[in-house]
């Protein structure tokens with residue numbers, strides 16, 4: 001069983017140990033097998049939303065982002081996009097970056113390289129035709145990635161994007177705490193992981209949260225601006241500051 005061993009080792013290393021191991025591994029592995037974890041932009045930060053689109057949340061989120069004058073990156077599920085293609089077209093029409101989170105939310109680490117590649121190519125092509133825009137970025141569900149699935153994404157001409165800050169927004173807490181957690185880990189050039197909806201995990205069940213995700217987005221934008229980082233898309237930040245890569249492999 002690889003999974004429990006991986007998480008046990010991660011736990012044993014602690015935050016500082018993990019940082020040291022990551023730096024050592026990245027020096028060797030990231031130039032060849034690197035996923036984009038952050039960017040070199042100093043006065044901007046990317047805000048990303050996973051698992052959508054969602055008929056209840058996406059239209060309100062679009063209105064809030066328009067009001068704030070912010071464009072973000074949306075890692076959408078094709079299975080969701082297929083149900084409401086109008087929402088995906090609304091995202092790209094509003095200038096947001098439409099990116100791929102998968103056809104459904106399965107871990108590609110459970111497939112071989114060829115099956116993962118086939119999955120990604122089909123999902124990317126369908127998302128491109130639904131959104132009417134080229135799809136360049138891919139974020140693996142659960143951040144689960146093997147060397148085989150990473151190489152499948154690259155062979156499909158997708159750039160893998162993970163995150164440098166995480167609001168842990170699948171845990172039900174007061175919205176202030178969710179926003180605080182997200183902003184604490186963020187820095188200029190960082191990539192923040194948020195969700196517009198939560199896909200149930202077959203291993204752990206469906207998380208339910210009661211805070212308002214539009215309120216969360218508004219507060220995150222205000223908090224980022226207070227700290228001197230203007231929110232934007234991953235693509236904009238990579239073009240401005242260049243990609244910072246890490247060797248990101250987890251079960």
Ligand SMILES: [Zn+2]
Nearest residue numbers: 050051141142
């Ligand atoms: Zn997800």
